[in-house]
Amino acid sequence: PKVFSKVDKNKQTPMTNSWIICLLVSIFAGLVPLNKLAELTNIGTLFAFMTVSVGILYLRKNKQAPKTGFRVPFVPYIPILAFVFCGYLIIQLPKTTWISFGVWLVIGLFVYFGYGRKHSTLNKTVDPLEKVS
Known part of the structure; x- marks a missing residue:
């Protein structure tokens, strides 16, 4: 999906992707x-x-x-x-x-x-x- 390919202009890193994955991992870490x-x-x-x-x-x-x-x-x-x-x-x-x-x-x-x-x-x-x- 395009949302995962967006790259931060300053750092050249996939910031949106990182935040989404961070949120999902945090949920799993808290529940499992x-x-x-x-x-x-x-x-x-x-x-x-x-x-x-x-x-x-x-x-x-x-x-x-x-x-x-x-x-x-x-x-x-x-x-x-x-x-x-x-x-x-x-x-x-x-x-x-x-x-x-x-x-x-x-x-x-x-x-x-x-x-x-x-x-x-x-x-x-x-x-x-x-x-x-």
Whole structure:
């Protein structure tokens, strides 16, 4: 949404975005017990690490990895070990954390695809009758 892309003129930071997120985090921190927040943070972070590990393997296998910048040593061993160890830690989390994560993941996917379907700039179709110059 455009509200999240507004940047402060002086500091060049997303101030509106920061305040909205600050408010939401404060509400959750005030209403949800700390141990549950920690478990949800853990499962989200570990899931992200697992996704990145699979992404690294996919990009390297398909030769689409950038030649400069981000590098991973000992591919494929490090990404595979990262995936396995993060997976082990995730399965140690309680069932309620898994259920909460699943609910939030589904809500997030609905928001992501629901918003993206109408507002995506990559999904704009070109009129086939329009002349190409």
